[in-house]
């Protein structure tokens with residue numbers, strides 16, 4: 001008999017979420033409004049330490065409205081890390097703006113703050129400042145916000161934090177999602193917590209919060225008839241899904257602990273293998289350990305990344321290459337890219353291992369033995 005499939009980062013839901021979901025159902029708040037939605041927002045805002053949280057249908061929707069809040073319009077440019085999931089750049093395109101891609105630093109796999117500062121300096125002297133900079137907290141580890149904010153503040157450019165992968169992480173004692181004009185969380189099925197699909201925009205700025213709520217609910221004016229002064233979106237999260245989110249947030253620290261245990265296990269069990277190096281953890285913060293990722297040096301390891309992927313697949317284990325950078329994607333072929341060697345190398349050699357919070361001891365051992373035999 002073949003072993004059951006091990007997934008990369010499957011949902012981890014329990015009786016807690018089930019009970020909250022059924023209570024919401026029975027209350028008849030089956031709409032994108034309701035007490036669970038309000039409670040979920042308050043809970044996350046308190047945890048992250050921001051004044052406002054607006055629950056939305058996805059992290060992508062939250063990115064879209066965060067860029068609207070930053071004033072991004074047709075013809076603008078926005079600095080975006082190349083090494084990210086496509087949603088970060090796609091949200092820029094929704095507004096008719098153009099991403100300018102920047103390389104990562106090998107020290108954390110996040111956007112290189114020096115490249116951001118350089119690009120802003122060059123664009124300031126050319127009179128072509130971007131409307132915003134988006135930083136992404138890659139694989140659950142925060143970008144380096146001290147130099148990033150310093151550079152953005154110097155030129156008066158808004159920073160947006162794409163913390164879709166990093167809920168529960170922190171940077172110098174401050175929670176992921178709290179940096180810049182607005183932060184973005186995702187509750188997609190593979191993220192550290194899930195509502196089955198959902199996201200959130202976080203901000204301390206009352207004007208941004210009001211505008212985001214307004215735009216996310218079809219930009220309806222507060223009058224009895226249907227009055228619209230701008231084009232709105234239908235982006236509010238369902239109250240039912242928010243109920244699931246409430247349960248997930250209660251279990252966040254337990255789920256982070258489980259992922260950290262997996263990360264430590266992999267590091268201890270594979271760290272001695274030649275040609276294997278794990279994603280570096282910068283000393284400025286604490287990650288949420290969303291995914292454990294490593295680089296394969298084929299010569300030293302005696303196997304390429306793709307050979308290891310194939311071996312894991314044969315053992316019915318789902319693993320993934322690291323993100324394919326945006327500047328190498330056909331859809332973004334024509335965009336400007338600064339640097340690129342680091343992110344191209346991460347894509348060529350990077351491997352993400354099963355890291356779900358419900359992974360068992362037995363599962364982890366299966367992953368390790370498949371890799372060691374490779």
Ligand SMILES: *Cc1c(COP(=O)(O)O)cnc(C)c1O
Nearest residue numbers: 058059060085087164186187188
């Ligand atoms: C998952 C993810 C998103 C998109 O979130 P959705 O909720 O799936 O729309 C955006 N950015 C990054 C970096 C992500 O990993």
